[in-house]
Each structure stands twice: as structure tokens, then as C-alpha cells.
Amino acid sequence: MDAQLNPTQVDVQRRARQIAREHLAPRAIARDAAGEFPLDDLRRLADAGLMGVNINRELGGLQAGVVAYSLAVQAIAKADPAVAVTMAVNNMVGEVLSYFGTPSQTSTLVPKMTSGEFSSGSFCLSEPGSGSDAAGMLTRATRTTEGWRLSGTKAWITSGAYAGVFLVWAQTSVDGDDQGISLFIVDSRLPGITVGQPEDKMGQHASNTVSLAFDDVLIGPDALLGELGKGFRIAMMALDGGRIGIASQSIGIADGALEWATKAGLDRSARCADALEMMHARVEAARQLTLRAAWLKESASTNFSRQASMAKLMASEVANEVARQCVALVGPEAAAYDHPLAKLLRDARVTRIYEGTSEIQRVVIARDLIRHGVA
Ligand code: CAA
Ligand code: FAD
Numbered sequence: 367m368d369a370q371l372n373p374t375q376v377d378v379q380r381r382a383r384q385i386a387r388e389h390l391a392p393r394a395i396a397r398d399a400a401g402e403f404p405l406d407d408l409r410r411l412a413d414a415g416l417m418g419v420n421i422n423r424e425l426g427g428l429q430a431g432v433v434a435y436s437l438a439v440q441a442i443a444k445a446d447p448a449v450a451v452t453m454a455v456n457n458m459v460g461e462v463l464s465y466f467g468t469p470s471q472t473s474t475l476v477p478k479m480t481s482g483e484f485s486s487g488s489f490c491l492s493e494p495g496s497g498s499d500a501a502g503m504l505t506r507a508t509r510t511t512e513g514w515r516l517s518g519t520k521a522w523i524t525s526g527a528y529a530g531v532f533l534v535w536a537q538t539s540v541d542g543d544d545q546g547i548s549l550f551i552v553d554s555r556l557p558g559i560t561v562g563q564p565e566d567k568m569g570q571h572a573s574n575t576v577s578l579a580f581d582d583v584l585i586g587p588d589a590l591l592g593e594l595g596k597g598f599r600i601a602m603m604a605l606d607g608g609r610i611g612i613a614s615q616s617i618g619i620a621d622g623a624l625e626w627a628t629k630a631g632l633d634r635s636a637r638c639a640d641a642l643e644m645m646h647a648r649v650e651a652a653r654q655l656t657l658r659a660a661w662l663k664e665s666a667s668t669n670f671s672r673q674a675s676m677a678k679l680m681a682s683e684v685a686n687e688v689a690r691q692c693v694a695l696v697g698p699e700a701a702a703y704d705h706p707l708a709k710l711l712r713d714a715r716v717t718r719i720y721e722g723t724s725e726i727q728r729v730v731i732a733r734d735l736i737r738h739g740v741a
Contacts (some may be wrong), residue, residue, distance in 0.1 A: 375434040381414045382438040386445035394572075395704050401564065401571040403528055403615050404638040405485055411442070411453060411573055412482025420664075421460050425472065426480030432607070432664040436656055443618025444625070447713040448572035450618060451720075452486055454611035455524045459533055461488030462604045466592040469553060475531055484530025485506035489533050489552070489608075490520040490578060497521075498726050500535075501598055505580065507536040507550060513586040516550065516558075519579045522720075526576040527561050529554050533581070535597050550589045550599035558583035572713050587727030600736040605662060606671045608721045609678035611657040616717045620649040620688040623710045626700075627692040645688045652681040659703070672734035679727035683719035689714045 371379070378467050389407055397404060411417050419435040421427025428434070435457065443450035460479045463472055478484045496502035505518025516536060527534070531554060538548040552559075562577035624646060656677040662670035689711040693700045700707040718724045 371384035371433075371437070374428075374430045377439060378416070378419055378428065378430050378634070379437040379441060380432040382416055385414060385416070386441050387412055390442065390445035390449055395706065395709060397446065397447065398569075398709055399571070403485075403525075403574050404446070404452065404572055405448055405605065408445075408452060408456075408485050410480045411449075414478065415480075415616055416442075417453060417456055418460055418476075418480030420457065420482055421464055421476060425460075425464060425476040427460070427476075432517040432676075433657055434659040436610055436660040439504065439611055439614035440618040440621065440653075443615040444622040445618075446572065447615055447619050447622075447710070447717075448570040450615045451570060451573050451612075453590070453688050454615060455489055456486040456612060458608040459489055459531070460710065461607060462532045462533055462549075462600060463487075465589070465603075466549070466600055467551075468588075471588070471591065475551070477652035478530060485528045486525035486581060487531045487533065488523050488526050488529035488578075489604070490523050490532050490552075492521050492523070494519060494521045494577075498723060500601060501547065503535060503537060503547065505534065505536040507538050507548060509583075510584065513584065514589060515675060516552065516585055518575060518581045520574055521577050522565065523578050524720075525574050526578050527564065527574050532578065533591065535601055538594060538597075545595040547598040547601075548584075548594050549600050551591050552580075552583065552585055552589065556583050556628060558689060565655070567716065569709065569715060575677055602671075605721060606674045609727070610659050610663060610672040612717055612721045613652070613659070613674070613681035616678075616685035616714070617649060617653050617656060617737040619685040619710050619714050619717065620645075620652070620681075623685075623689045623692040623707060623714075624649065626707050626710070628697055630696045632698075641691060641695060645691060649688060652684045655680055669734075672738075674732055675727040675730040675734075678721065679724055679731070682714075682724065685709075685714045685717055708732075 378707045406511050415428040418427030419430050422430045463476050493503050507514045532552040534550045534552045539545045560579040565575040659673035659677040693707050
């Protein structure tokens with residue numbers, strides 16, 4: 367892995383830092399308090415190419431690679447983690463469409479996601495009774511003469527109330543045959559879709575999280591994305607990449623917390639300086655793990671599942687610990703609900719849950735370690 371960033375990566379990082387500094391950071395607390403979905407900022411990110419950093423140019427992306435993407439998410443998350451997760455989910459949906467879509471599916475949808483015409487896409491895997499055990503989903507797609515009929519409920523869907531397109535996983539087996547789980551592209555405006563009330567989360571209030579009920583939603587034959595029965599594998603591959611996004615978001619949160627703590631002048635005390643140095647070292651270790659996973663994905667030479675899970679596990683744990691310690695070091699004022707450090711502490715918690723809990727990352731790492739050995 368190259369230790370130096372290339373000019374493209376530097377440029378992407380600069381664009382993201384500029385938007386973060388000028389537009390996201392100044393309004394992060396107010397946006398969180400109002401629970402305001404960041405429509406204007408998403409448009410700004412799209413205009414700067416940041417809603418498609420790792421998407422090919424002909425689809426409106428920057429084609430700047432996964433390392434550049436990670437650097438952009440880190441910079442955005444440092445200013446506002448809620449905007450970063452919205453961007454990360456959009457990227458994951460755009461990548462799935464780009465990799466597995468037919469030319470027609472890809473060219474119809476992806477440019478809308480990179481240009482900001484769609485404020486986001488949504489990744490609809492989890493259900494009320496199946497989060498970690500994603501394969502246990504109950505949503506079902508049944509063949510009709512004109513396509514498919516989709517029924518079921520998805521839970522905790524990021525950007526669900528605003529997305530232009532949903533990727534929806536559903537059971538397609540018939541009488542126990544081997545047609546497993548398949549993936550469908552669903553227009554978010556179709557009749558039969560009910561969007562639930564936004565979840566009242568402890569943090570990241572400016573991100574939108576809802577349930578989606580699909581009640582006999584009729585979709586065409588061209589809605590199938592990838593092969594029939596191969597959808598679960600696509601979900602797992604997408605999540606390998608998605609976990610790099612959440613690791614990057616976590617690092618941004620830790621960077622933000624450290625910056626607030628150092629601004630508070632804590633370096634005057636030797637005890638605080640010790641704590642800050644150690645935290646900084648741990649954040650850098652998590653950053654290197656994340657950039658390495660990004661680089662492995664980018665180089666496409668190897669399976670990067672274990673590295674992505676290690677990055678997500680480490681970075682999310684570090685973000686939570688650093689935010690907690692920074693609140694403790696700065697003292698009571700940082701514990702006020704709308705203090706930037708308290709917000710980052712609230713925002714950090716969910717990084718250990720979504721895109722696979724910390725326990726699930728351990729499962730993925732252990733399975734891969736047993737299968738392929740240490741190196
Ligand atoms: N790449 C490609 N294929 C993979 C794969 C990978 N990384 N991991 C597994 N597969 C394949 C396997 O080879 C297997 O294929 P075959 O059936 O052809 O052999 C198939 O997928 C099933 O694999 P497993 O037996 O390992 O599956 P499992 O049911 O035991 O599940 C799990 C494993 C790791 C627990 C998985 O269910 C999982 O990752 N759960 C967490 C779900 C998750 O992360 N959800 C996040 C939702 S999105 C989100 O959260 C967004 C957001 O917040 C912002
Ligand atoms: P469960 O699976 O019920 O887990 C409960 C506990 O048991 C956890 O501590 C878990 O680690 C542990 N556990 C479960 N299985 C095992 C195991 N095999 N080994 C060890 N421990 C285990 N999903 C989407 O599809 N799309 C989205 O856009 C999306 N956005 C989200 C946004 C937010 C804010 C949140 C909170 C969630 C979002 N999710 C989304 C759902 C998220 O992916 C799930 O919450 C997560 O995968 C955990 O599933 P669960 O909540 O059902 O918990």
C-alpha cells in the first residue's frame with residue numbers, strides 16, 4: 367500500500383474538508399436538534415462529486431477509488447456523522463447497482479444517485495425479526511405474470527423516507543426449492559409502500575431511519591438485480607464494502623472528538639496530555655487498518671472481508687472510547703446534551719450496531735481466520 371496519497375485522493379479529501387468546514391460543521395448541532403434531513407448538503411456533496419467517489423465517471427462518479435472514498439467519509443463524519451452515514455449508504459447502493467446491474471438498470475439509476483437528483487438510495491436488508499441473522503428475512507417476492515409481487519417489512523432503513531430507490535432483499539424460494547434470497551430494485555414511489563415514523567434515535571438525528579412496509583407491491587421483471595437466488599451473496603459483498611464506510615465514519619467521529627478536546631486546552635495537564643496521546647495513537651491505528659481495507663478493495667486482488675470487518679470493529683470501538691474519554695476529560699460542560707462532544711458520544715454508539723454489530727464482525731473475522739489462517 368502506498369503511504370503517500372496520490373493527487374486525486376488529496377483533491378477528494380480537500381473537497382470533502384471544505385464542505386465539512388464551511389457548511390456541515392457550523393450547522394451540525396442545530397441540524398441534530400431539529401432532526402433535519404440534510405437535503406441541501408447532500409446536493410452540495412453531489413455537486414462536488416462526493417456522492418459517487420468510487421463510482422465510474424460515465425455514471426457521474428469521480429472514479430477516485432476506495433481510499434479516496436474513505437478519506438471523504440472521514441472528513442464529512444468529523445463535521446457531522448449523520449451526513450456521513452447518508453452519504454455512505456448512498457455509495458453502497460450505487461456500488462451494488464454499478465457492479466450487479468444490467469447496463470440499462472445501471473445507466474437509469476446510478477447517475478440520479480451521483481448527481482443528487484435522488485437525495486439517496488436505501489439498502490433494505492434488516493427486518494424486525496432478522497438483523498444479524500440477515501438470511502432469516504420473511505419478506506417475500508412471488509412471481510406474477512407481469513413480474514413480481516413484494517410483501518414484507520424492512521426495519522431501521524437509513525434514508526428510507528427520502529430515497530429515490532430502494533434495494534430490497536426478499537425470499538424467492540418456492541416449495542423449498544433452491545431459489546433462496548434475491549435482490550430487487552424498487553421505485554420508492556410505488557403504491558403499496560408505507561413509510562414508518564422516523565426512529566427517535568439517541569444520536570445522528572439528521573440521518574433518517576424508518577421502517578418500510580411493502581404490501582403487495584407490484585414490480586416488473588426487470589426489477590430483479592443480479593441472478594435469481596444469489597441476492598444474499600450480493601448483500602454480503604456489499605456489506606464488506608459498506609463496513610469500510612462505517613469504519614471511516616467512526617474515525618471521523620474520533621477525529622472530531624479529539625479536536626474538540628485539544629481545543630479545550632487540555633494539553634496543560636500532564637495527565638490529559640497522556641490520555642490524548644494514547645487516544646490519538648489508537649485512532650491512527652484504526653485509520654491505517656481502514657485505509658488498508660480500502661486499498662485491498664480498490665486493488666481488487668483479494669478478498670477483503672476480514673480486513674473490512676477488522677477495520678469496522680476497531681474503528682467503531684475506538685470512536686466510542688475516544689468520545690467517552692474526551693467528554694470525561696473536558697468535564698461537565700461537555701456532558702450537556704447539545705455540546706459537540708456529547709453529540710459525538712451519542713453519534714458514536716450506533717457505529718457498533720449498524721452494518722453488522724461488533725459481535726458479528728468478530729464472527730466474520732473468526733470464520734475467515736479459521737478458513738484461511740493468520741496471514
Ligand atoms: N462475500 C461473498 N459471499 C459471501 C460473503 C462475502 N463476504 N459472506 C458470506 N458469503 C456467502 C457464503 O459463501 C455463502 O454462500 P453459499 O450459500 O453459496 O455457500 C452465503 O453467503 C451464506 O454465508 P454464511 O453461511 O456465512 O451466512 P450466515 O447466514 O451464517 O450469515 C453473517 C453470516 C456474517 C452473520 C451475516 O448474516 C451478516 O453479515 N449479518 C449482519 C447483517 C448486517 O451487517 N446488516 C447490515 C444491514 S445494512 C445497514 O446496517 C446500513 C446502515 O446501518 C447504515
Ligand atoms: P440482533 O440481531 O437481534 O442482535 C441483538 C444482539 O445479539 C446484538 O448485541 C448482537 O451482536 C447479538 N448477536 C446476534 N447474533 C449473534 C451471533 N450470531 N453471535 C454473537 N452475537 C450475536 N439495516 C438495513 O438493512 N439498512 C439500513 O439502512 C440500516 N440502517 C440502520 C440505521 C440505524 C440507526 C440502526 C440502529 C440500524 C440500521 N440497520 C439497517 C439495522 C442494523 O443493521 C441492525 O440493527 C443490526 O444488523 C443488528 O440487528 P438487530 O438490531 O436485529 O439485532
